[in-house]
Amino acid sequence: MNYKQILSIAIVAIFMVACATNPFTGKSTLALVPNSQILPMAFQQYDQFLTENKVINGTPQANMVKNVGQKISSAAERYLTANGYAGYLTDYRWEYNLVEDPAINAWCMPGGKIVFYTGIMPIAQNEAGVAAIMGHEVAHALANHGQQRMSAGQLQQLAAVGVAVGTASSENAAIYNQAFGVGSNVLGMLPFSRSHETEADRIGLTLMAIAGYDPLVGARLWERMSQQGGGAPPEFLSTHPANQTRINNIMQWAPEARAEARKYGVTTFKN
Ligand SMILES: [Zn+2]
Numbered sequence: 001m002n003y004k005q006i007l008s009i010a011i012v013a014i015f016m017v018a019c020a021t022n023p024f025t026g027k028s029t030l031a032l033v034p035n036s037q038i039l040p041m042a043f044q045q046y047d048q049f050l051t052e053n054k055v056i057n058g059t060p061q062a063n064m065v066k067n068v069g070q071k072i073s074s075a076a077e078r079y080l081t082a083n084g085y086a087g088y089l090t091d092y093r094w095e096y097n098l099v100e101d102p103a104i105n106a107w108c109m110p111g112g113k114i115v116f117y118t119g120i121m122p123i124a125q126n127e128a129g130v131a132a133i134m135g136h137e138v139a140h141a142l143a144n145h146g147q148q149r150m151s152a153g154q155l156q157q158l159a160a161v162g163v164a165v166g167t168a169s170s171e172n173a174a175i176y177n178q179a180f181g182v183g184s185n186v187l188g189m190l191p192f193s194r195s196h197e198t199e200a201d202r203i204g205l206t207l208m209a210i211a212g213y214d215p216l217v218g219a220r221l222w223e224r225m226s227q228q229g230g231g232a233p234p235e236f237l238s239t240h241p242a243n244q245t246r247i248n249n250i251m252q253w254a255p256e257a258r259a260e261a262r263k264y265g266v267t268t269f270k271n
Contacts (some may be wrong), residue, residue: 022143023085024203038147039091039111046095046113054100056118062098065116068130068211069096072138073112075210078264088142096134104228104236108137110146120236123224128208128217128271135204135211135218136240143203145196192239201246205253209261214269215254222247 056062073094080088094112101117108114114134116124124130140146192200205215225242258269 023080023083023088035091042109042111042113046109056098056100061121064127064130065098066096068127068134069114071211072134072207075207079210106133106137108141110141128213129221131208131211131213132218132221135208136200139200139203143199145192202253205257206260209257210264210266212266212270214271215257217271219247219250
């Protein structure tokens with residue numbers, strides 16, 4: 001390794017390592033690439049995804065995704081403001097789109113860029129089911145889980161090219177899309193760790209409750225997920241195992257999510 005290589009690695013290392021507090025858990029997490037770099041790349045990937053897929057507009061389902069999305073994002077804003085993190089979402093540009101695709105999938109990129117696939121809608125079943133999925137996916141984004149599941153090498157690569165965001169390469173796009181579960185190709189997806197799944201479930205329940213939805217619907221949703229198998233490829237299930245432990249945890253946490261929501265004046269919960 002020559003001097004130049006060592007220097008560039010050192011610069012990247014200094015550039016990358018920063019700590020952020022997860023506002024939901026109070027835990028310190030490593031924010032390896034700052035939002036100022038991650039978000040422009042997310043917005044670019046999202047726009048590209050929308051041009052390459054069939055976005056549905058104006059149907060009852062598409063409207064439902066947007067409507068629930070606004071309620072979940074406003075719940076996140078209320079929660080973060082109340083807990084002293086008013087600025088946390090400043091750079092978010094919330095967007096909620098339904099795309100025509102039979103895959104059972106949904107995701108939220110950093111910065112609040114959400115996609116639901118038509119394939120997940122029958123499992124979501126109704127507004128409250130959409131809220132359960134969306135609360136969970138938004139929680140992953142808020143807690144920066146996506147970048148934590150990239151490998152150090154991938155992050156280094158991403159950080160190194162961060163300065164040239166406007167011209168993100170297809171290689172960077174691939175890393176990005178893997179980390180955030182974008183697309184229908186299950187093979188390329190990186191799974192969230194079990195602890196990230198648990199954290200996203202818990203935060204998601206709080207968000208859906210503040211948005212006015214019964215958190216217990218989350219348990220029923222995962223029961224329906226667990227009944228999937230044959231037919232459409234279960235993309236979502238490969239990264240989100242629908243097991244009994246998860247369902248039991250959700251039932252156990254639902255009362256505390258409802259109690260939290262009451263602090264925001266929410267007393268009735270749609271199911
Ligand atoms: Zn998840």
